Amino acid sequence: MAVREPAITFLSHTAAASGAELATVRLATALRSMGVTSTVLFTQDGPMVAELSRRGVPVRVVSGQFDSTKVTIGGARIAILSGAWQMVRLGWDIGEVIRTSGSTVVVAESTKALLMGAVAARRARVPVIWHVHDRVSSEFFGTAMASILRFLGWSVSSGYIANSNSTLQSLMTYRKRSVVAYPGVEAVDVAVHVQRPPDQVRIVMVGRLERWKGQDLLLRALARSAFKPQATFVGGAHFGEDFGGELAELVTELGLTDSVTFTGHVSDPSTYLADADIAVHCSRTTEPFGQVIVEAMAAGCAVIAANAGGPLEIVTDAVDGLLVDPTDIEALTQALDNLIGDPVLRWELAERARSTVARFTVEETAATVDGFLRAPSSNLVRGRPNG
Secondary structure: OOEOOOEEEEEEOOOOOOHHHHHHHHHHHHHHHOOOEEEEEEOOOOHHHHHHHHHOOOEEEOOOOOOHHHOOOOOOHHHHHHHHHHHHHHHHHHHHHHHHHOOOEEEEOOHHHHHHHHHHHHHHOOOEEEEEOOOOOHHHHOHHHHHHHHHHHHHHOOEEEEOOHHHHOOOOOOOOEEEEOOOOEOOOOOOOOOOOOHHHOEEEEEOOOOHHHOHHHHHHHHHHOOOOOEEEEEEOOOOOOOHHHHHHHHHHHHOOOOOEEEEEOOOOOHHHHHHOOEEEOOOOOOOOOOHHHHHHHHOOOEEEEEOOOHHHHOOOEOOOEEEEOOOOHHHHHHHHHHHHOOHHHHHHHHHHHHHHHHOOEHHHHHHHHHHHHHOOOOOOOEOOOOO
16 A cells, blocks of 8 residues: 555644643744644644644644543542543544545654544544653652553553653553654754853753752752852643742742842743753753753753753763753752853853754754654554544
């Protein structure tokens, strides 16, 4: 049976402006610019719908009774079971949409989308690929749920696209095709600006206000620092979290009121990154990749990143950034003080990051994904069976 040109439907359970969804928007845009037919389908409305429309990428919202915010890790078992049933029902409806759209493959962009996508792909008689943005580990999902998700992915998907080697290693890959496609940044001019003197340094941390992202760790390190830099935390709380209140109380407790700013949700953090001397990433839970690290490098920041998971595939310690265990507050404080006190070191790290950024373009990501779907040995993109 002849291999067909891929026509991709990216399926996501949320259109919120979070890392995975932003990566999907950039990937779908890049594939369209390459001439690859790609559509994005969400099961809830959100800002990414308007963003895709603005970019000229076809986008649809197919909603039902399923509310993704009611199905969370660690939630009530009855809510999880009820939500799973609703996802199956919605997946069946989505399958009819995909069947009539001419798509040749469904790419599920989350664990929730995987269940819906498996049902949808079954009805549409096309394969489903799991685009994995989270490490499927007990650290994040818990031991039992991680095992279930690994087996589900292996059982229902035709292959994996992982956002890092760290993520891929957390999956069950026996006899499954897989590829690592790093989430790429869109073309920017890397602006290595003049680094400020120590008493004027500005620090930025970009990310959702969640405990695992570690904003509190940076606050505690700032309180111990020999310097008093201005620090800006860019990002808001999503998916019902309320970590921001705890952080505000911690700022007061540590006496950092005059030097710390919270912006809330910002659709484009590039202005804050471009204005900063140092960008800090200090997730206490192993990061699957760390898009913001690449974005900070592209903006000309000197970077401090957590020394585990995806960041190890981006940063070479003491070459184009610093790697540190962020849960070791003394080590994080020392890394901050080393950079704050040495403008030349900051400039050298940012300068070397130029070649690093060049390895993580969205064009490279799109070419990797397109090649994976077109591979001659693949059973992923084939003509539909008769009937």
